[in-house]
Amino acid sequence: MKALLLWPIMPNSFWSYQETLDLAGLGATNPPLGLITVAAMLPSDWEIRLSDRNVRLETDADWQWCDMVIISAMIIQKQDFSELIQKGKKLGKKVAVGGPFATSVPEFALEAGADYLILDEGECTIPMFLAALEQGEEKGIFRSIEKPDVTQTPIPRFDLLDLNAYYAITVQFSRGCPFQCEFCDIITLFGRKPRTKTPEQILAELEVLYQMGWHRYIFIVDDNFIGNKRNAKVFLRELIPWMEKRNYPFSLITEASLNLAEDDELLELMVKAGFVMVFMGIETPDIASLVGVNKEQNTRSSLVESCDKITIAGLQIMSGFILGFDNEKQGAGKRIQEFVEATNIPQAHLSLLQALPNTAMWTRLQQEGRLIDGLGKYFTSQKSLMNFAPTRPMTEIVNEFIETFWNLYEPLPYLKRTFRHFQKMPNWRPQHNRILTKAEWGFLMAICWRQGILRSTRFYFWWQLMIIGFSKPNLLYEYLITLGIGEHFFTLRREVKAELEAELALLKLQEGKQETASLQLETVS
Numbered sequence: 001m002k003a004l005l006l007w008p009i010m011p012n013s014f015w016s017y018q019e020t021l022d023l024a025g026l027g028a029t030n031p032p033l034g035l036i037t038v039a040a041m042l043p044s045d046w047e048i049r050l051s052d053r054n055v056r057l058e059t060d061a062d063w064q065w066c067d068m069v070i071i072s073a074m075i076i077q078k079q080d081f082s083e084l085i086q087k088g089k090k091l092g093k094k095v096a097v098g099g100p101f102a103t104s105v106p107e108f109a110l111e112a113g114a115d116y117l118i119l120d121e122g123e124c125t126i127p128m129f130l131a132a133l134e135q136g137e138e139k140g141i142f143r144s145i146e147k148p149d150v151t152q153t154p155i156p157r158f159d160l161l162d163l164n165a166y167y168a169i170t171v172q173f174s175r176g177c178p179f180q181c182e183f184c185d186i187i188t189l190f191g192r193k194p195r196t197k198t199p200e201q202i203l204a205e206l207e208v209l210y211q212m213g214w215h216r217y218i219f220i221v222d223d224n225f226i227g228n229k230r231n232a233k234v235f236l237r238e239l240i241p242w243m244e245k246r247n248y249p250f251s252l253i254t255e256a257s258l259n260l261a262e263d264d265e266l267l268e269l270m271v272k273a274g275f276v277m278v279f280m281g282i283e284t285p286d287i288a289s290l291v292g293v294n295k296e297q298n299t300r301s302s303l304v305e306s307c308d309k310i311t312i313a314g315l316q317i318m319s320g321f322i323l324g325f326d327n328e329k330q331g332a333g334k335r336i337q338e339f340v341e342a343t344n345i346p347q348a349h350l351s352l353l354q355a356l357p358n359t360a361m362w363t364r365l366q367q368e369g370r371l372i373d374g375l376g377k378y379f380t381s382q383k384s385l386m387n388f389a390p391t392r393p394m395t396e397i398v399n400e401f402i403e404t405f406w407n408l409y410e411p412l413p414y415l416k417r418t419f420r421h422f423q424k425m426p427n428w429r430p431q432h433n434r435i436l437t438k439a440e441w442g443f444l445m446a447i448c449w450r451q452g453i454l455r456s457t458r459f460y461f462w463w464q465l466m467i468i469g470f471s472k473p474n475l476l477y478e479y480l481i482t483l484g485i486g487e488h489f490f491t492l493r494r495e496v497k498a499e500l501e502a503e504l505a506l507l508k509l510q511e512g513k514q515e516t517a518s519l520q521l522e523t524v525s
Contacts, residue, residue, distance in 0.1 A: 002068070003067070009080040011077075019490070026167055031161050072097070075379055078379070096129065120143055147190070170218070170219045176191045177194065185356040196232070224257050281319075321350045328390075370389040383499040
């Protein structure tokens with residue numbers, strides 16, 4: 001079998017870092033870890049080609065060459081996902097699909113024409129798919145309620161990637177999360193019992209990347225790295241000597257719940273192991289909203305104090321915030337902005353609340369008749385309206401969101417809080433002998449040119465850079481990278497504002513037509 005594996009185009013969003021990637025000469029933030037893991041599960045006698053369409057578009061020759069197309073996607077990629085399925089069918093190819101979007105909304109892939117739906121977790125369903133092929137079955141939907149033992153998951157096919165095209169390479173240590181946040185689909189997809197790989201297994205994956213010459217960021221993409229704290233500590237204790245022996249070739253990033261602040265030992269181990277940043281779902285400083293969506297783990301202690309403790313330990317925080325919770329009070333956006341300023345978190349991922357398919361929130365809103373039909377063009381990105389009727393006016397929430405997102409990524413406030421955030425961190429990072437690449441030097445020079453020459457931020461940029469250089473020299477590279485990431489948000493906020501204002505205008509027009517129709521009906525009656 002000749003299989004063409006495709007990863008659809010990712011629309012510009014918070015996570016795409018498009019402006020920053022363009023400055024750095026990179027193609028995408030992260031590679032498609034799911035697809036290269038699937039590639040490792042396919043028969044050894046299959047010929048495989050991979051095209052991450054965010055890095056390199058497949059060619060006509062690729063389409064002619066293949067017998068089958070295998071496509072994975074997230075919801076935000078649905079437009080390109082649908083078009084690829086249709087193109088495959090038009091060219092007479094068998095089309096197999098999988099990934100989180102197809103698993104959550106299988107009818108979308110079926111309507112687009114997919115032949116095989118390999119859903120849920122591939123360790124269980126890929127063998128079913130391969131058995132169906134052996135038996136000559138032309139179509140099939142393969143599902144499993146079983147949660148696989150990830151200690152049996154093979155090493156992903158990193159060799160299929162153009163490593164130089166990415167900001168960070170991804171690996172996975174665990175799946176699942178013990179919490180029950182109402183709006184989150186992780187527990188729907190992967191369950192509430194975190195399953196982890198063995199330390200030997202994950203170190204083998206890191207060794208492959210090390211031998212391939214990758215010496216930059218690695219994103220451990222667990223949805224909650226500390227969901228199983230015991231196993232995380234076991235892994236970290238083995239990771240530390242591995243990293244020390246190789247002079248810390250990687251800077252590590254991951255996602256974790258805020259209760260990380262409650263475990264001093266875990267914090268210390270993560271920093272010693274080479275972790276430099278952690279994404280945390282803070283969501284809102286409004287306690288009532290947190291309780292309302294079952295995120296009570298964020299209410300046990302002061303949010304500001306927890307964030308400060310993590311930062312002071314040596315980890316940069318990237319955070320998630322949401323507007324639009326039920327019974328949310330007016331001014332929630334301003335309170336989030338005040339919280340971000342108080343904690344000095346540089347990257348604040350602010351989104352409007354979306355009801356994701358099959359989550360507890362989706363089910364509740366469906367029962368209440370509040371869901372809005374269809375998944376909009378930008379669903380799950382900052383450029384999409386909420387897909388349900390909120391408890392306060394949609395226009396009020398969206399306008400509040402636009403203002404808050406705009407203010408968060410005004411260049412000077414971003415520059416100032418990034419400086420304060422790094423000032424809180426200790427001047428310690430593991431020593432390594434890595435030499436910056438030509439592309440990295442070019443990127444750093446571009447940041448200095450934009451923020452230190454072109455913009456009105458120039459005085460603060462050079463003053464703060466000098467202070468960081470003298471007082472926190474070991475953090476200087478990360479500091480400049482964080483400033484460079486700001487370039488993406490300075491541009492994205494304009495796209496977000498323009499798109500949401502256009503959607504609000506359309507919504508107002510539709511509401512006006514409905515009101516007119518209702519009045520006409522009353523007049524006739």
